[in-house]
Amino acid sequence: RILILDFGSQYTQLIARRVREIGVYCEIHPWDVDDADVRDFLPSGIILSGGPESVTVDDGPRAPQAVFTLGVPVLGICYGMQTMAQQLGGQVECSDHREFGYAQVRARGHSPLLKDIEDHTTAEGYGILDVWMSHGDRVSTLPAGFKCIASTESAPFAGMADEDRGFYALQFHPEVTHTRQGARILSRFVLEICGCEALWNTGNIIEDSISNIRDQVGDDEVILGLSGGVDSSVVAALLHRAIGTQLTCVFVDTGLLRLHEGDQVMSTFTQHMGVRVIRVDAEERFLRELTGVTDPEAKRKIIGRLFVEIFEEESNKLTAAKWLAQGTIYPDVIESAGSKTGKAHVIKSHHNVGGLPAHMRLKLLEPLRELFKDEVRRLGVELGLPSEMVYRHPFPGPGLGVRILGEVRKDFADLLRRADDIFISELRRAGLYDQTSQAFAVFLPVKSVGVMGDGRKYDWVIALRAVETIDFMTARWAHLPYDFLDLVSRRIINEIDGISRVVYDVSGKPPATIEWE
Numbered sequence: 001r002i003l004i005l006d007f008g009s010q011y012t013q014l015i016a017r018r019v020r021e022i023g024v025y026c027e028i029h030p031w032d033v034d035d036a037d038v039r040d041f042l043p044s045g046i047i048l049s050g051g052p053e054s055v056t057v058d059d060g061p062r063a064p065q066a067v068f069t070l071g072v073p074v075l076g077i078c079y080g081m082q083t084m085a086q087q088l089g090g091q092v093e094c095s096d097h098r099e100f101g102y103a104q105v106r107a108r109g110h111s112p113l114l115k116d117i118e119d120h121t122t123a124e125g126y127g128i129l130d131v132w133m134s135h136g137d138r139v140s141t142l143p144a145g146f147k148c149i150a151s152t153e154s155a156p157f158a159g160m161a162d163e164d165r166g167f168y169a170l171q172f173h174p175e176v177t178h179t180r181q182g183a184r185i186l187s188r189f190v191l192e193i194c195g196c197e198a199l200w201n202t203g204n205i206i207e208d209s210i211s212n213i214r215d216q217v218g219d220d221e222v223i224l225g226l227s228g229g230v231d232s233s234v235v236a237a238l239l240h241r242a243i244g245t246q247l248t249c250v251f252v253d254t255g256l257l258r259l260h261e262g263d264q265v266m267s268t269f270t271q272h273m274g275v276r277v278i279r280v281d282a283e284e285r286f287l288r289e290l291t292g293v294t295d296p297e298a299k300r301k302i303i304g305r306l307f308v309e310i311f312e313e314e315s316n317k318l319t320a321a322k323w324l325a326q327g328t329i330y331p332d333v334i335e336s337a338g339s340k341t342g343k344a345h346v347i348k349s350h351h352n353v354g355g356l357p358a359h360m361r362l363k364l365l366e367p368l369r370e371l372f373k374d375e376v377r378r379l380g381v382e383l384g385l386p387s388e389m390v391y392r393h394p395f396p397g398p399g400l401g402v403r404i405l406g407e408v409r410k411d412f413a414d415l416l417r418r419a420d421d422i423f424i425s426e427l428r429r430a431g432l433y434d435q436t437s438q439a440f441a442v443f444l445p446v447k448s449v450g451v452m453g454d455g456r457k458y459d460w461v462i463a464l465r466a467v468e469t470i471d472f473m474t475a476r477w478a479h480l481p482y483d484f485l486d487l488v489s490r491r492i493i494n495e496i497d498g499i500s501r502v503v504y505d506v507s508g509k510p511p512a513t514i515e516w517e
């Protein structure tokens with residue numbers, strides 16, 4: 001297994017995902033772990049990530065010394081290269097020429113890391129790599145024992161290696177797809193230089209998880225809050241496979257779900273998979289507590305609190321249960337960990353209103369804790385969940401509660417559900433669903449005038465929102481074809497009595513958020 005030390009780069013999780021895709025288990029830990037932690041991890045190799053700091057300041061982050069004394073191969077990337085250079089006796093200087101974006105790197109010699117990996121060849125026979133660079137500082141003197149393995153115009157040492165000790169470093173980012181040969185380079189490091197075997201695949205992950213779950217839980221009973229989202233659905237399927245009837249799911253139907261969603265969750269899990277699910281029909285309770293509330297934050301708080309209360313009421317009835325299962329995934333774990341010094345911390349992801357309290361009498365079971373979202377999805381498919389469920393766009397915890405602007409009312413929710421369903425089913429039919437990262441309808445509580453036949457209508461407005469994004473931190477509005485928008489708009493206005501106008505949201509994030517509230 002591979003240890004990745006995080007110096008705070010936005011790409012650190014990508015490094016881990018690439019290593020896992022190669023088939024090797026890895027974990028991300030903050031750069032300031034102790035020497036003992038590094039040794040106890042028993043890594044077959046270590047990767048030092050990039051980071052936003054400069055090694056030229058005195059108290060910049062440094063790798064634990066054990067990284068260089070353990071006798072395993074090390075790959076430094078960007079900041080990781082600079083700190084490796086400096087810690088091993090080389091020199092790093094602030095460059096007045098910042099390099100950011102595409103670059104061409106000349107690969108030199110025959111280093112085991114880059115040998116025969118190239119995008120082009122120069123007339124003199126040098127290999128050229130198209131790579132993604134992002135750095136200000138650069139290595140100016142190599143540490144003793146190192147040779148240069150790659151260079152660019154502005155960074156004469158864009159790569160270095162001490163093959164005897166298995167130390168390699170790259171100034172560019174092999175983990176991003178813009179570096180076309182990046183996956184091969186990482187694969188070379190992990191499989192050939194570190195000698196790892198590619199054993200991390202969906203089948204093995206399921207087998208391991210099942211045996212871990214059985215060991216942990218024994219004959220105890222387990223409760224799971226099922227929301228219909230990907231993570232809790234995959235936990236349900238996995239636990240069902242591992243412990244069958246020892247699992248009871250509680251599905252709180254808030255009345256703020258999408259069209260027929262509650263029934264679909266029930267039929268998938270109870271009828272098709274035989275999972276025991278208790279459905280709590282809490283629509284009235286949610287609507288009652290939301291009456292008259294218009295402030296978005298207040299609405300979120302009410303929905304979150306009520307959800308937890310109802311879940312607790314139900315789970316308290318299941319007196320035999322000893323475990324509470326949760327769909328925590330690896331990015332949640334990394335993002336809540338951070339480094340001890342608070343330096344180079346990762347940007348926090350959106351808080352999840354559906355999170356359940358840990359103060360319960362139950363022990364926590366988190367079988368997806370080590371997995372990335374794409375791994376969770378593959379597991380879901382392998383476990384027999386419908387792929388529409390596994391690859392569904394994200395849906396916020398507070399549901400339609402934040403897509404009905406202002407006060408939440410049942411009649412608004414019913415109109416919105418139908419409009420949203422038309423939009424989504426047309427996206428699917430046009431083959432556009434998987435090309436957008438998230439799409440949905442929003443209910444605007446304003447009335448606008450329309451004409452229907454001979455009569456005038458004075459009815460509500462629906463906004464359509466569709467975005468493309470990788471990380472949901474930034475997003476661009478999806479440039480859906482006009483003909484497609486035209487079709488959706490006509491269907492919504494013609495089929496839904498109560499809607500007289502449809503608008504399309506053309507705001508990017510930032511400054512607009514993806515949701516409207």
Ligand code: XMP
Pocket residue numbers: 300350351352353354394395396397398438472509512513514515516517
């Ligand atoms: P924003 O609106 O902040 O949303 O651009 C980014 C992503 O987060 C989702 N979102 C939420 N998810 N609980 C969730 O589980 C929430 O309270 C919540 N608010 C926003 C949103 O749908 C988008 O995918």
